[in-house]
Amino acid sequence: IDFKTTMASVEFPSIFLNASGVNCMTVAEMDEMINAACTGGVVTKSATPQQREGNPQPRYYQLEHGSINSMGLPNAGFPYYLDYVTREHAKPTILSVAGLQMSDNIELLHKIQASEYTGLTELNLSCPNVIGKPQVAYDFEETDALLAEIFSFYTKPLGVKLPPYFDLVHFDQMAAILNKYPLTHINTVNSVGNGLWIDIDTEKVVIKPKQGFGGLGGAMILPTALANVRAFRQRLNPSIKIIGTGGVTSGKDVFMHLLCGADMVSVGTALLHEGVGIFQRLTDELATIMAEKGYTSIEDFRGKVQDF
Numbered sequence: 001i002d003f004k005t006t007m008a009s010v011e012f013p014s015i016f017l018n019a020s021g022v023n024c025m026t027v028a029e030m031d032e033m034i035n036a037a038c039t040g041g042v043v044t045k046s047a048t049p050q051q052r053e054g055n056p057q058p059r060y061y062q063l064e065h066g067s068i069n070s071m072g073l074p075n076a077g078f079p080y081y082l083d084y085v086t087r088e089h090a091k092p093t094i095l096s097v098a099g100l101q102m103s104d105n106i107e108l109l110h111k112i113q114a115s116e117y118t119g120l121t122e123l124n125l126s127c128p129n130v131i132g133k134p135q136v137a138y139d140f141e142e143t144d145a146l147l148a149e150i151f152s153f154y155t156k157p158l159g160v161k162l163p164p165y166f167d168l169v170h171f172d173q174m175a176a177i178l179n180k181y182p183l184t185h186i187n188t189v190n191s192v193g194n195g196l197w198i199d200i201d202t203e204k205v206v207i208k209p210k211q212g213f214g215g216l217g218g219a220m221i222l223p224t225a226l227a228n229v230r231a232f233r234q235r236l237n238p239s240i241k242i243i244g245t246g247g248v249t250s251g252k253d254v255f256m257h258l259l260c261g262a263d264m265v266s267v268g269t270a271l272l273h274e275g276v277g278i279f280q281r282l283t284d285e286l287a288t289i290m291a292e293k294g295y296t297s298i299e300d301f302r303g304k305v306q307d308f
């Protein structure tokens with residue numbers, strides 16, 4: 001069974017990607033993603049105009065059923081990632097960018113528009129860990145204004161990385177905004193913002209930044225991720241594809257994301273813990289499920305989750 005897929009006329013040899021932020025900070029990590037079996041390509045760490053150290057450590061902690069992080073957008077800086085994605089690679093790249101304010105986002109997209117890069121870009125509207133900065137995608141007016149400004153000049157393939165929403169009216173409002181713009185895709189969900197975990201022996205929080213508040217990932221956020229994938233698939237123009245992210249640790253989870261309508265699936269927390277070998281495992285497990293059910297193509301079941 002081949003799991004290749006096409007998004008914005010870019011052919012991905014597999015539906016699997018890394019979640020931005022995991023295994024994608026350096027050339028070595030991005031090359032490892034591209035060279036690994038069963039990956040569709042690589043998504044870069046969200047790039048800011050300048051290189052950033054990020055928040056003080058410890059800023060990541062593994063929980064029993066997931067993770068909590070307040071990395072603070074550490075990255076090598078926009079030129080580093082633009083240079084990487086502009087070079088030839090065996091598989092496609094998605095350049096992730098995250099401004100620290102509106103003007104950064106506009107500036108970065110002007111630079112990409114003017115560059116040689118013709119691949120996909122993903123605008124991260126959902127970083128929960130830049131101290132003092134709200135997630136743009138929770139401000140509907142700002143998101144609308146930003147996309148209007150961007151699409152007044154940007155003509156290359158562009159998607160957005162969204163935070164999870166938890167209210168059906170918010171899905172309606174956000175989808176109505178997104179449907180106004182020629183987006184190639186949405187990537188949903190980013191981490192569930194500002195969770196908290198405590199070590200009861202020390203009675204202290206487990207990460208240093210933001211008094212222990214950080215974005216949640218991993219198995220425990222799978223139900224939230226599935227709801228966001230399904231809700232946006234139901235509401236968005238079919239031309240806007242969906243990268244399903246959040247909570248994937250097994251072929252079953254991939255199958256559920258696809259049933260909800262995901263076109264591609266990305267893996268964060270589980271990739272960090274298992275390494276790039278996870279993509280062969282997810283491929284094999286998904287193929288086994290499909291064989292058991294008599295499906296020969298993802299199109300046999302994509303988006304076909306049934307109501308009760």
Ligand SMILES: C=Cc1c(C(=O)O)[nH]c(=O)[nH]c1=O
Nearest residue numbers: 046071072073127129191215
């Ligand atoms: C880009 C910053 C992000 C970060 C971070 O660098 O703190 N963590 C996340 O879980 N999601 C993000 O979008």
